[in-house]
Amino acid sequence: MFRRNLLPIVRPRPSDTEGLVYVEGVEENGEISAGKVRSPVTGDEYRMRYGYLDLLPRSTGAHNVANLTNLLPGAGRGYEPLWRVRSLTLLTGERFPNGREIEIISDLIHLQRGGLYLDLGCSGGLYAREMARALDERGAVIGVDISPSMLREAERRSRKTGSPVSLVRADVHNLPFADAAFSGIVCGGTLNELGDPARALREARRVLEPGGRLAIMGILRATTARGQRIQRFLSGGGIRFFQREELHSLLDHAGFAPDPPQTYGPVVFASATRR
Ligand SMILES: C[S@@+](CC[C@H](N)C(=O)[O-])C[C@H]1O[C@@H](n2cnc3c(N)ncnc32)[C@H](O)[C@@H]1O
Secondary structure: OEEHHHHHHEOOOOOOOOOOEEEEEEEEOOEEEEEEEEOOOOOOEEEEEOOEEEOOOOOOOOOOHHHHHHHOOOHHHHHHHHHHOOHHHHHHOOOOOHHHHHHHHHHHHOOOOOOEEEEEOOOOOHHHHHHHHHOOOOOEEEEEEOOHHHHHHHHHHHHHHOOOOEEEEOOOOOOOEOOOOEEEEEEEOOHHHOOOHHHHHHHHHHHEEEEEEEEEEEEEOOOOHHHHHHHHHHHOOOOOOEOHHHHHHHHHHHOEEEOOOEEEOOEEEEEEEEO
């Protein structure tokens, strides 16, 4: 679904000086679940279907092997129950259920109950749903992903749990939103998969309001020989692993004031304030 009153901040092209407008479709209680929206500036029309707003051409595909696995049909359905529920426990070697991770992210993002939040590469919507649950009726969460399979699953889980998340298919290297639109941004694991993380962080800064918060969960370069072997293998598929200082420098150069990161083995929680 996509909340209709969020359309004014959606700007698919740099030439879109105004947000999208609703044309027709299925709308209930201010939430659009199917139909068409249009840019009043370019006249381009975009479809809302399967519960998400699709701003990308159908052909937009994987930048690397890691992306390809996210695009496979069925990838969304299995992602949280098969991988996400145990991912940080496996990566850190300590008990790390999703609740613990969500607590850390919520702490870092300084959630304001009436704010507008963005989840970059939301997959099944784990962070997005939790934030939506914590907001009041003035607040909202938008989840962005490139994968139709992940977005369908995010829609399914958002409905099932009654945590409304507005979903958009878009590339985080070119965020389709107005400047300074968001109070905060979260990013769980996605930065490691991106072709150009520096660009995505500059985009994140652009759409954050001054003083807005960014909270990232990411994977650092392994320090053990076994970890390094696994990461060398995964790097071949397009996943990159950051050095601590590299992450700090990426944030700094993108226009953020980074906080000291929290690390648990190779897992890092990095946070920053938009300068
Ligand atoms: C590691 S998963 C994210 C997991 C999710 N944030 C969570 O915490 O459960 C990375 C996600 O980013 C998406 N993704 C990768 N590259 C992207 C891009 N350029 N733009 C938008 N989404 C992207 C993938 O489709 C995938 O769903």
